[in-house]
Each structure stands twice: as C-alpha cells, then as structure tokens.
Amino acid sequence: MSAFYALLKRDLRLAYRQGSAVTLTLAFFIIAVTLFPLGVGPELAVLARIGPGVLWVGALLSCLLTLDRLYQADYEDGTLEQLMKGPLPLELMVLAKVAAHWISSVLPLILIAPVLAITFNIVADGIWVLVLSLLIGSPVLSLIGSIGAALTVAMRRGGVLLSLMILPLYIPVLIFGVAAVEAAISLLAISPHLMLLGGLTLGALVLCPFASAAALRLAVE
C-alpha cells in the first residue's frame, strides 16, 4: 500500500508544482459556463432551467481536457514503463493515478460549482444536490476517462479520438447527474438518482482499472 500512497503523493505534488494546469482547467470551466448566459440570453427563468445541465456538461468537458495528459506525461519521459515494472499491480497503479487526477482536476471544479450555480439562479435545494451529485458521480468521469487516456497514450494527437471514444460513455452519468438536480428542483425524490450515480461509480471503480491496465500494457509494448 505504501507504493500506492507514494504514487498518489507524487502525482499530487506534480499537479501542485505545475499549478498552471489546475488553474487553467478551472478557468476553462468558469469561462465555458459563463458563455451560456451570453449565448442564451440573461433571462433568469431560462438560466435556471438549463443551469444544472450546463454545469454538469462544463465539469465533464473540463475533466476531458485534462485527461489526455493522465498517462501521456509518464509515457513520454519513460516513467510509465518503470511504474509498470511494479511492485504495485497495474490495476492499483491506475487507481492511484485516477485518484490523483480526480483530486487535482475535478474536485476544484466541484468546489467552485455552487458559486456558478448561484449566478444561474438555481434554487438552494438544487445547488446542494448539484454538489452532491457531482461528488458522487464525477469519479466515473476520471475512471472511464482513464480507459480512453490509456488507449490513446501512444498517439501523438490522441485528444480528439479520446473525446470520440469517451463522451458516449459519459452520457449515462450526465443524464442521472442532471436528473438528480432537476428532481430536486421540481421537488421529486432525489435518492433513486443518487443511488444510480453511486452504483455507476462503484461499478466503474471495479471495471475501469482492469480495462485501463490492459490498454496500458498494449501501449508500452
């Protein structure tokens, strides 16, 4: 387990040292979300209606933006093949890197989301559920994304292919995440939606490391 923590700590330290990456992702999230009121018009009823979806999609795209570097940096400087040598099983190595990615790239988005939600005129019940649904559901974004990142790691311009492969798989999380917030806003029960998100996260937690590990073995060969 100490190897797991060592890798997690190293990735977090690297993210912190290259602080610009985190700030840029956050800036992208905020700018992408602010484009909607400008594009759709400042009508508060409309913004409240589209707000949950816009915030979820914004978080999803920002996450996607950082994913292509998940393994690529390590692949390019030869660290990846050293990491694969062990002693950590490859699946756990994937989990450590995904955990670091989620903490450094996704968690900041979730923390800023309530502020943006207020500007979208989303009611208070909705904002809490938005944060809750992002907390429960967003690990799936990192987990599924790691499969795409692993498949495209050796490609020079894998980013576009990554999006094409990964975005379809993101849709269920997006649907349930937004549905949870909408249910909260229209006073329907939210627990089934959150349970579904939790189920998706747990399922991805088990299955994605295996698929990512298989893809990484392929990339290093």
Added chain:
Amino acid sequence: MAIDLHRYANPARFLRIMGAIFPWVAISTAVLLIAGLYLGLFVSPEDYQQGDTVRIMFIHVPAAWMALSIYTMMAISSAVGLIWKHPVADLSAKAAAPIGACFTFLALVTGALWGQPMWGTYWVWDARLTSVLILFFLYLGYMAIWESFDDPSKAAKAAAILVLVGVINIPIIKFSVDWWNTLHQPASVATMDGPKIHSSILIPLLVMAAAYMSLFMSLFIVRVKSEILARRLRLLQMNKLQE
C-alpha cells in the same frame, strides 16, 4: 519455425466455407427483401391508431434489432480474439462495425421520420433514442481506433477493449423503455406474454428481420474476405522489405 506469421493471412478453411455459402445468402437476401417490402408496404393492414405511418416500422424495428445484435456479436468476437487469440475473431469484429453503424443510422433516421407524425417531434432526448445515438457513436469510435494504430495486432486489442467497455450500453438500450417512463413504446415482439402485435403485421416484420439478417451476412462475408486479403497483401510487402 516457431513463429507463425501466416496465422492471420491464411484462414483457408474459413474462406472456403464463406465462399460456399455466399451465393445462397445473397439470393435469400434479394428474395426476402422483396417479399418483406411487398408484404409490409402493400399487404399488411393499417394500424388502428397510426394508420399508414405504421409501415415505417418494417424498416425501423429490424434495423434497430440489427444495430444491437451486431454490436453484441462484435463484443463476443472481440472477447474471443482477446482470450483465445483466434485469428478471424478480430477481423470479423472489424468487418461488422461499419455495417452495424449503417443499421444504427437507418434506425435513427426512420425513427425520426416515424416520431414526427406520432409524437409530434422528430427527435426527443429520451432514454431509448439517446442510448441508440450513443451506440452509433460507439461504432464510430470503434472504427476510428482501428484507423489510429499502425500495428494491426495492437489496433485489434485496443478496439476490443473499447468494444467490451461499450457493451454496458446494450442492456441500457434494451431496458431503457421499461426502466424509464419514456415516449418510446415498450417491447412488442419479444415479451413474456407473447407478441403484442397482430399476426398480419408481425409476419412482414419478421420477414424483414430475416432479410436484414441475410443482408448483413452477405455484406459481412465480402468484408471479411477483403480484410483477409488485405492482410495477406500487407504481409507479402513486409516480407519483401525484409529480404
């Protein structure tokens, strides 16, 4: 020689069997398509609620079935390719993908044309429609990943991983109409209490399904054959390079 490079390029028995059944499949495709379209468009009665519009169903429903079954078949053969390293398995998944994508596209377009008069909209973002659209993107992603690797054996493995991850979408599509309260109607043919379609409509539907199936088979045989020949050509070039 311990290394057999001709594994991929020489599945002779497979080619022979395919060659033998191809004419039969091609003929039955033509016969079934004509019969199915005639039965569906002229013989079968109007629906009690939907009138003539119901005839879109004969194009739409079997196409949707094919979209799902082809993906499932690709997933099974990819798994076979990963586990047992069977030479034809990867190729057959690759060959099936564009055909599956076309059937998915057909299902989406005819569905939209049917939705306009029935639901009042070409498109709704409900679970069934959205998940079939996802399926279409999965097909595209699968085809794109084959193109992105120089080494076909690597491409095969990468594509197999992707297709197996995407399998999760198949039960979502199948059960979406039961799980969610959506506009799209629940299953009519394969239900526990037997089909909910009157036989005068059911029979043309099944004929069309058989027609699509054999259409798929004939296109599939052509594509697998050309894949194998392309491999053989590539290998010859490689050997030339080495000498």
Added chain:
Amino acid sequence: MTRKRRRLVVVLLSVGILGLAAALVLNAFEDSLVFFHSPSDLVEKPVPPGRTFRLGGLVEEGSYVKQGVDISFNVTDLAESIPVKYRGLVPDLFREGQGVVAEGQFDENGTFVASNVLAKHDENYMPPEVAESLKEAGHWQEQAGDE
C-alpha cells in the same frame, strides 16, 4: 500461495463492490425513477408556481377544447385531474384518453401552462377492425388500463 490468495482477495473485493453497485442500481429502479409528476402526486405534494416540471397522465375524456392555436385540456390519472393550457400544434396521436407528457409550470390559478406537449403511444399494433372487435368483446379496457 500468496499470489493465489492475493488474487482471491481481488476477486472477492471486486465481486463485493459490483454486488453493491448492482444493489444500488436495482434499488433505484425499484423506487421507480420518475421523470414526471402524476396529478395525484401534485395534489399530495403541490409544486409551487414558477418551478418547471413535467406532468404526465391521460387526456381526460370530454375536456379537450381548441380555440385556434390555444388548446386546453385536463390531464388525469383517473383519480385527480389538472387543467392544462397550451399554445401550439399537438401531435397526431394526441386525443382524449391517450397518454400525454406536458412540460411547463403552474400559474397563480393552479392551471398548468405547458411549453411542450408530447403524446405517448402504446406497444400494441393491430388493424382497425381488430381494435374494433376487441372493444366490442370488452377486452379493450384492460389494455387501455396498462397505460
């Protein structure tokens, strides 16, 4: 031996987590994910005016009134019914007794102002004569009750 045991732990852990995931998903579907309120829900737990939501049910017999593009009808679940106003074209399948999902919000008088109306059709396909004879034979009601 240790390798075998480690593999066993991994398998057990994976199966356990997957089981939990399946339990959560099934439980969620058990609670039946609803994407719209039925009229009875609204009587039990009213939604305040100004909140957008979906209303689902059957179009009440004899409630459909059309004045140009202004349409009004009642949505019922056979227990309660809610008046709905809508401006625009309705789909072919929209008729009294049919399933419908409307999206919109309440105004101050408790009327549901729809911005969008979608009709739902069922999974039964048959020629009109068959439908007619089914109705005569009295089988029709139980099928309509499925909705």
Added chain:
Amino acid sequence: MTLIVENLGCVRQERIIFSDVNFTVKAGQALWVKGRNGTGKSSLLRIIAQLLKPASGQISWQQKDVLDEPVEFLKRFEYIGHLDALKTSMTPRENLSFWAKYRGPNNIEAAIEAFKIEEIADFPVRSLSAGQKKRSNLARLIACPSKIWILDEPISSLDVHFIDLFTDLLRAHLEDGGLALYATHQDLEIDDVQLLNLDEYTGAGS
C-alpha cells in the same frame, strides 16, 4: 542464480525482428548485446524486462518460468531504458526517493554519492544537462538495489570520465554476484562477458 533464455523470438508490426536467440547468464556474468540499428537490441532487453511479450521462446530465472510467474522476477531486476524516467519538475533527490518509496528498499544517499550527483541533487531536473540527467537516472540502480541490471544504452550521453566511473560500478555489481545485460555501441572492459551479436539472428528463415 541463472538466467536462461531459449529460442527467443520477437515480432514487431508483423515483421520478424529476431528468432531463436539462446543464452545463459550466471551470477557474476554479463551479457553484451550488440547489433546494427533495427536488429532488436532494445526489444530483446524489453522482453527480458517484461515490457514486451516474446513471439516465441522461454525465459527462466532460478529454474522457474519467468513468463508464467512474472511477479517474483519483477523484483529481481532494475531496468534502464532510453528515456530518463525523471520528472523534470522534481529534483534528482525527490525522483530517487519516490522510486525508493515505490519499490521498497532504500539507498538514496549511497546512490547520490556513487554517481557523484551531490551538487545537482537539489536542482529541478529540467535545469540539468543530458549527462547529468543520465547519471541521475542511473543512480536508481544503487537506490533500488537488485540482482539483475538490464541496461539499454546506459552510457550514451556520458563523457569518458563518467563512463569509467560507471564501468567500475558495474564491475563491483558483478563481483557482488549480480548479473548484467547491456546494449552499448562501445566495449565496457568487463572480464566475464559474453557477446550476443544480433546481426546473426535477423529474421531470416521465415
């Protein structure tokens, strides 16, 4: 303490790179892999390092099949590849201490001393020269001690002085009962060394 390789074959992109490679390396011995570009020197070393699957053949360590039971073997070797495996925003010391924590055994100070990187150990890697990076990477061999060294072009960007230094360390490793497999263009003056010339194994005969 014997590494036995039998009938090893390698296929890349549907091309046979080499086939029927056989050798045995015992404790204290080294294997020098030589060959022109494209004859598969790196591939051979990567196959032994479990980074690449061979198209044919067996590898065994201590009479146990390595391809069958890789986990035990993985702990026994340290592999130095073409790339430096250093994070440029961290210092050599931080890089080494990460690998030491990740791998388990821990010998960072000795490694820094052995490769004479004391003065540069606390500067970010990105500010170092190619030779300094190479030495910081090689220091992993001492920081994470292991029985077998698998070295792909270990001296490529080192000057003469440091090549001698590295050769001394390699000799000391072999005298300690270690094994080494290395691919270089230049002779390293090791006493007990076998030569494997991959020019003789090129894909012919397919």
